[in-house]
Amino acid sequence: xxxxxxxxxxxIKMTTKQEFKGVAELLWKPHTTQVRVRYGETDAMGYVYYxxxxxxxxxxxxxxxxxxxxxxxxxxxxxxxMPVVDMHLHYDSAAHYDDLLDITTGVxxxxxxxxxxxxxxxxxxxxxxxxxxxxxxxxxxSTTRKPVRVPELVRERIGIPQ
Amino acid sequence: xxxxxxxxxxxIKMTTKQEFKGVAELLWKPHTTQVRVRYGETDAMGYVYYxxxxxxxxxxxxxxxxxxxxxxxxxxxxxxxMPVVDMHLHYDSAAHYDDLLDITTGVxxxxxxxxxxxxxxxxxxxxxxxxxxxxxxxxxxSTTRKPVRVPELVRERIGIPQ
Amino acid sequence: xxxxxxxxxxxIKMTTKQEFKGVAELLWKPHTTQVRVRYGETDAMGYVYYxxxxxxxxxxxxxxxxxxxxxxxxxxxxxxxMPVVDMHLHYDSAAHYDDLLDITTGVxxxxxxxxxxxxxxxxxxxxxxxxxxxxxxxxxxSTTRKPVRVPELVRERIGIPQ
Amino acid sequence: xxxxxxxxxxxIKMTTKQEFKGVAELLWKPHTTQVRVRYGETDAMGYVYYxxxxxxxxxxxxxxxxxxxxxxxxxxxxxxxMPVVDMHLHYDSAAHYDDLLDITTGVxxxxxxxxxxxxxxxxxxxxxxxxxxxxxxxxxxSTTRKPVRVPELVRERIGIPQ
Numbered sequence: 001x002x003x004x005x006x007x008x009x010x011x012i013k014m015t016t017k018q019e020f021k022g023v024a025e026l027l028w029k030p031h032t033t034q035v036r037v038r039y040g041e042t043d044a045m046g047y048v049y050y051x052x053x054x055x056x057x058x059x060x061x062x063x064x065x066x067x068x069x070x071x072x073x074x075x076x077x078x079x080x081x082m083p084v085v086d087m088h089l090h091y092d093s094a095a096h097y098d099d100l101l102d103i104t105t106g107v108x109x110x111x112x113x114x115x116x117x118x119x120x121x122x123x124x125x126x127x128x129x130x131x132x133x134x135x136x137x138x139x140x141x142s143t144t145r146k147p148v149r150v151p152e153l154v155r156e157r158i159g160i161p162q
Numbered sequence: 163x164x165x166x167x168x169x170x171x172x173x174i175k176m177t178t179k180q181e182f183k184g185v186a187e188l189l190w191k192p193h194t195t196q197v198r199v200r201y202g203e204t205d206a207m208g209y210v211y212y213x214x215x216x217x218x219x220x221x222x223x224x225x226x227x228x229x230x231x232x233x234x235x236x237x238x239x240x241x242x243x244m245p246v247v248d249m250h251l252h253y254d255s256a257a258h259y260d261d262l263l264d265i266t267t268g269v270x271x272x273x274x275x276x277x278x279x280x281x282x283x284x285x286x287x288x289x290x291x292x293x294x295x296x297x298x299x300x301x302x303x304s305t306t307r308k309p310v311r312v313p314e315l316v317r318e319r320i321g322i323p324q
Numbered sequence: 325x326x327x328x329x330x331x332x333x334x335x336i337k338m339t340t341k342q343e344f345k346g347v348a349e350l351l352w353k354p355h356t357t358q359v360r361v362r363y364g365e366t367d368a369m370g371y372v373y374y375x376x377x378x379x380x381x382x383x384x385x386x387x388x389x390x391x392x393x394x395x396x397x398x399x400x401x402x403x404x405x406m407p408v409v410d411m412h413l414h415y416d417s418a419a420h421y422d423d424l425l426d427i428t429t430g431v432x433x434x435x436x437x438x439x440x441x442x443x444x445x446x447x448x449x450x451x452x453x454x455x456x457x458x459x460x461x462x463x464x465x466s467t468t469r470k471p472v473r474v475p476e477l478v479r480e481r482i483g484i485p486q
Numbered sequence: 487x488x489x490x491x492x493x494x495x496x497x498i499k500m501t502t503k504q505e506f507k508g509v510a511e512l513l514w515k516p517h518t519t520q521v522r523v524r525y526g527e528t529d530a531m532g533y534v535y536y537x538x539x540x541x542x543x544x545x546x547x548x549x550x551x552x553x554x555x556x557x558x559x560x561x562x563x564x565x566x567x568m569p570v571v572d573m574h575l576h577y578d579s580a581a582h583y584d585d586l587l588d589i590t591t592g593v594x595x596x597x598x599x600x601x602x603x604x605x606x607x608x609x610x611x612x613x614x615x616x617x618x619x620x621x622x623x624x625x626x627x628s629t630t631r632k633p634v635r636v637p638e639l640v641r642e643r644i645g646i647p648q
Contacts, residue, residue: 039529087249089250091245
């Protein structure tokens, strides 16, 4: 259950990860970054290997966190790590070597000790949507590896009313 | 909607990918294979990087297909490729460098032009479940890259009555 | 034996791969591109995994080839592939997650059916050199996979007198 | 300069990394282990991506260290890490998806604070040599990340007279 509430200064969307089918309008505070497909990321089919989208999601998520003002490196300085605890990917179409890809990443849900990002990967040349998906990240103490509450900085920058 | 039917010579399970929460009994024709975690598969948290489980799923799927009598290499010789069109992973616990992992893979659903595998990754030393998930694979013509029906060989070896 | 000759319109350097110890001045037509270290590229030591520099070299080489006017995609359209047949890497210092890296790539040797690139990877923040190395690439026919002569386009853009 | 000396109870070989051209007889205490090529390790050429041999070398090295009695995990328990500081690979021929590969790994040189392994990767089916190479590993303190002497256990198991 997302803790997003309606009626705050901005209209806050409440999309659950189940509802997310790759529609950009449902992403909260979306940010788009680009990657170019490396040869080593393709496979013998001539496509990007399906597992490598986890790397692209990571790039999208990191740049979005940086843009929002809480780069992952700073989170780790707080003694907090954010392991991925759930991931879903849906593949509409394939990417090829040297394709320039847009990765649009935004927040879907914010919980007490976790958050869910949504992702849309599309080909920059023709804006065709290739892959969409979600990742759920837990907040854990780097030393004890036990769950901790989402830091105030993160909540603030995401723009959730206190 | 799975096409598995009940009442055939063997009791056939009908688990949908939504229902699969990592319970081995729900996998049809399961097979277990092992991988040992490579240093290059870990990340700075000291865990296996979340995206690398796609490689482990691939190993489990390939060995299970080989065991069932339709190794992926033979499928490709038929002029058929099996791209992954959907993947879900759920991470219960982390694997570390040099851990020996059991990957149990079985069939969850068989459709006209696709099939769904379920996976359970556990640590061999204490049988702790680390990750479970599903992948949906389409059958496509290698040349046209259009969907084709699941080959008879595959249906037969999976043991679905005609 | 490099075919570079002296006394052409530009002073042409003749560095062999054995002589290359990471000095940028010895690279012919160098170009610098950047990559940011992904979490999935680090390992449990907290460093970039040593094998992943092959990916960074690939990025540097591809962007340099694009800059020189013969992007690798165009080479493949000519029915030519360029497999790597030899690689050397020397690691001076380690890169960490989120580091921004400069990859400087240039030509070291041009032979009848192969070419050798040299690479220097340094940290953008303090210009510390982290890794240097070389790769030898063969030119082969995509169909027969037999060696072919370096295409005229490549020789021309590298600026070797005919 | 290798510290191997002749005339001990066993005839001790002294191959330098420069001399190593993929001849198994020059490897000290060789051990062979196998890997099967994963789809995700191939690239759009249909071959194993050149950078992925670093992973195969790692597997060969780790299993050889385990066999010799000093598994890498135990080294790390001593508070010592072994980063790779130099690597050379030479590619004779290509590996394909599902190929079963033999990785023969042995010691080439042992120095005060580093050691050099040699590797030969061949296809199990026809024993064709595909790749050979070397890696130089430093011994460093896990905390200070400064060089330390090769542990006594390692020297002993490699069979160098004191």
